[in-house]
Amino acid sequence: xxxxxxxxxxxxxxxxxxxxxxxxxxxxxxxxxxxxxxxxxxxxxxxxxxxxxxxxxxxxxxxxxxxxxxxxxxxxxxxxxxxxxxxxxxxxxxxxxxxxxxxxxxxxxxxxxxxxxxxxxxxxxxxxxxxxxxxxxxxxxxxxxxxxxxxxxxxxx
Amino acid sequence: xxxxxxxxxxxxxxxxxxxxxxxxxxxxxxxxxxxxxxxxxxxxxxxxxxxxxxxxxxxxxxxxxxxxxxxxxxxxxxxxxxxxxxxxxxxxxxxxxxxxxxxxxxxxxx
Ligand SMILES: Nc1ncnc2c1ncn2[C@@H]1O[C@H](COP(=O)(O)OP(=O)(O)OP(=O)(O)O)[C@@H](O)[C@H]1O
Ligand SMILES: [Mg+2]
Numbered sequence: 001x002x003x004x005x006x007x008x009x010x011x012x013x014x015x016x017x018x019x020x021x022x023x024x025x026x027x028x029x030x031x032x033x034x035x036x037x038x039x040x041x042x043x044x045x046x047x048x049x050x051x052x053x054x055x056x057x058x059x060x061x062x063x064x065x066x067x068x069x070x071x072x073x074x075x076x077x078x079x080x081x082x083x084x085x086x087x088x089x090x091x092x093x094x095x096x097x098x099x100x101x102x103x104x105x106x107x108x109x110x111x112x113x114x115x116x117x118x119x120x121x122x123x124x125x126x127x128x129x130x131x132x133x134x135x136x137x138x139x140x141x142x143x144x145x146x147x148x149x150x151x152x153x154x155x156x157x
Numbered sequence: 158x159x160x161x162x163x164x165x166x167x168x169x170x171x172x173x174x175x176x177x178x179x180x181x182x183x184x185x186x187x188x189x190x191x192x193x194x195x196x197x198x199x200x201x202x203x204x205x206x207x208x209x210x211x212x213x214x215x216x217x218x219x220x221x222x223x224x225x226x227x228x229x230x231x232x233x234x235x236x237x238x239x240x241x242x243x244x245x246x247x248x249x250x251x252x253x254x255x256x257x258x259x260x261x262x263x264x265x266x267x
Contacts, residue, residue, distance in 0.1 A: 023214040027243075030218075047218045048194050055190075055211075108207045113191030120195070 009036060009070040015057040015081075019107070022058035025066050026051035029077075036070055042143050045121040046075050049139045052114040053079040059104055060084075064134070074123075077139045085131040093119065093127075158265060160222050163202065164248060167260050169225060173237050175246030181222045184261045186254055190215050197221055202261060204254050208232035216245045223247065227254045 011032065013025045030047040038046075050066065057064045057079060064081030086092055093115050100110030119125045124140040161177040163169075171177075182200030187193050188207050197203060199220040205212065208226050213236060216224050223246030226232060231249055232240075240247045250257050 019211075023211050026218070027214060044218070044220070051214060051218055052191065052194070107209055108188050108190040108205075108211070111189040111191040111195075113189070113195050117191055117195050 004074070005072040007069050007071055009068070011068050013066045013068070015054055015064050015066055017058060017061060017063040019055075019058050019104075022055055023051065025054045029066075029068050032068065033070065033075065038070065038075060039143055042075055042141055045141050046077060048121045049077055049118045049141070052118045053077065053137060053139070055109065056114055057081045059100065059109060061134070073143055075141045075143065077137075077141075079135075079137040079139075081134045083132060083134045085133050086127070086129040086135050087131050089127050089129060160202075160246065163261070163264060166264055167250070167257065169248040169250050171246075172226070172231065172249050173240040173245065173247040175223060175240070175244050177246065179222050179246075181265065183265060184258055185221070186258050193219060193221075204257050204261070206230060206254065208236060210236055210239055212236065213239045213243055213245050213247075216240075217243050225250060225257055227252060227257050 015025060026047050029050045030043055033043045033046055054066060061081035062083055067078040069076040091097055095116045096112040098110045098112035104110055118139055122139040123142045126138045129135040158181055160179045160181050163181050164171060180200060181202050182198060184204060185197040185201040186204045188205055190211060193215050197219050201221050202223055202225060203216060203221045204225045204227060208230055212224060226249045229251045237247060
C-alpha cells in the first residue's frame with residue numbers, strides 16, 4: 001500500500017441507530033469536501049459511499065461512527081459500529097442480498113445494493129467484522145487529477 | 158429538453174422549483190434508493206413513489222434534474238423545505254408512474 005500523505009482534514013461523525021437523522025452525515029461530508037476544493041467527481045463518489053455506509057449503520061447496528069480523512073491524494077471514509085457484526089462478508093457483498101425488514105423496504109431500502117455501491121465508488125475497499133462485536137469498513141477514493149496522486153493504483157479501478 | 162418545457166408538456170405541478178433551466182437527459186423510475194444511486198444518471202428525471210427525507214439526499218447525491226412524485230403523493234413540508242435548501246426540484250403528478258414515464262419517454266426519445 002502506498003504510504004499515506006499527511007491528513008489535511010479529519011472529522012468524526014457519530015451515527016445513531018435510527019433513520020431519524022440518517023443522511024445528515026453524507027450531506028455534511030459533501031459540504032466539507034466541496035469547501036476544501038476536492039474534485040467534484042471525488043465528492044460525488046465519497047457522497048454515495050458515505051450515504052450507503054451511514055444508512056447501514058442506522059438500519060442494522062446499535063450505532064457507530066464515521067471518520068472522514070482528507071489527504072493530498074485521497075479521501076478516506078472509515079465506518080465502525082457496535083454490532084451485531086457480519087458473519088459472512090462475501091455474502092453481504094453480493095448485489096441483491098438484503099435482510100432489510102419490511103418497514104425499511106417500504107422506505108426504499110433493501111435492494112441489496114448498498115455495499116456493492118460502496119465498493120464500486122471506492123478505489124480501495126476493505127471490510128472487517130466480528131459477530132457480536134461490530135463491523136469496520138475502510139473506503140479510499142483517490143483524487144485522480146491531483147499531481148501527487150498515483151502510486152500503485154491501477155487506472156480506472 | 159429543458160426542465161421547464163418538460164414540466165409544461167407533462168402538466169406537472171411544481172412543489173419546489175430548483176433550477177428549471179436544467180436540461181433533462183432521460184428518465185429513471187425506481188422506488189429503491191440504492192438502485193437509483195447505482196443506475197440513475199446525472200440529469201435524469203427521477204419518477205418515484207418515495208417521498209421521505211432521504212429522497213432529497215439521493216436526488217442531490219446523483220444530481221438528478223428533479224424528482225417527480227406520482228399518483229398524487231405529496232412529500233411533507235419538512236421534505237419540501239429540505240429540497241428547497243438543497244436546491245432539488247420536486248414535481249408532482251396526479252397520474253401514475255406508468256403514465257408519467259410513458260409521456261416522458263415520448264417526449265425525450267429520439
Ligand atoms: N454495518 C452492518 N452491520 C451488520 N450487518 C450489516 C451491516 N451493513 C450491512 N449489513 C447486512 O448486509 C446486508 C446487505 O447490505 P447492503 O447495504 O448491500 O444492502 P441493504 O442495506 O440490504 O439494501 P440497500 O442498501 O440496497 O438499501 C444488509 O441487508 C444487512 O443484512
Ligand atoms: Mg444498505
